[in-house]
Amino acid sequence: MNNADLAPARTRGRPRGRPPTRESIVLAARALFLERGYRRTTLRAVAGAAGVDAALIAYHFGSKKGLFADVMQFQCANALAVDDVLGGDPASLPDRLIEAVTGLWEDADFRQLTVRGDEAAEVIREYLEHELLARLVEFIGGRDATARATAVVTILGGLIYTRYLNPLPSLAALTPSEARRVLVPALRAALAPRPRTTATTRTGR
Structure with a gap:
């Protein structure tokens, strides 16, 4: 038996050393999407940039x-880092939410x-619903947490849609500080606890 027989088999498409991760593929794809645009970026090019077999990306x-959606999710997760946004003084949470968006x-x-x-709209919607909304409900707590968190996410989603995805001239004309x-x-009002309502009955007298 020679030394070649003892050498470990090399996995096709994987670079030596640390095996590639989803994040490395996403980072390579992000760079190419920015450089070439969506249409001109191919999975083969992403595979080459990440040093992996194209079949691994498809897998x-x-x-x-699907890869583009992960790139967008990666961007959202970095910018709208929920732990950072929810950390700190609860009184300034509305400011941090608007600043993050x-x-x-x-x-x-x-x-x-x-x-x-x-x-992009689909990814943002999923991120707001499955990441931010769920964490806000947990953060707020209490009987009306879901209603309050839903109101917050609705305001943020409206901001994204009417300022960036399908801009209204009046909102798009504002500077970021003016928009905040x-x-x-509105976010402060959405986050405020709802007053309990007491049912009253009329006797008709």
Whole structure:
């Protein structure tokens, strides 16, 4: 038996050393989507940039659309880091929520990715519903937590849609600081505990 027989088999498409991860593929794809745009970026090119076999990308993400969705999720998770947003003084939570959303959407790279409007809107909707909403409900707690969190996410989703995805001229014309000033009071109201209502009956007398 020679030394070659003792050498471990090399996995096809994987670089030596640390095996590739989903994150490394997403980062390679993000760079190519920004450089070439969605249409001109191929899975083969992403595979080459990440140093993996294209079949591995198909296995993890299913399609280019699925890979793009993960890239968008990665961007959202970095900018709208829920732990960071929910941390700190609860009184300033509305400010942090608006700053996170406007900071993400004012970023030139992220805006470039969102030219794929339908896919971008779908990813943002899923992130708001499955990540931010669930964590807000847990953070707020209490009997009306779901209603309050839903009101917050509705305001943020409206901001994203009417300022960035399908802009209303009046809202799009505002600076980020002006948009925050307009919407923070609405978020404060949405986060405020709902007063208990007591049912009253009329006797008719």
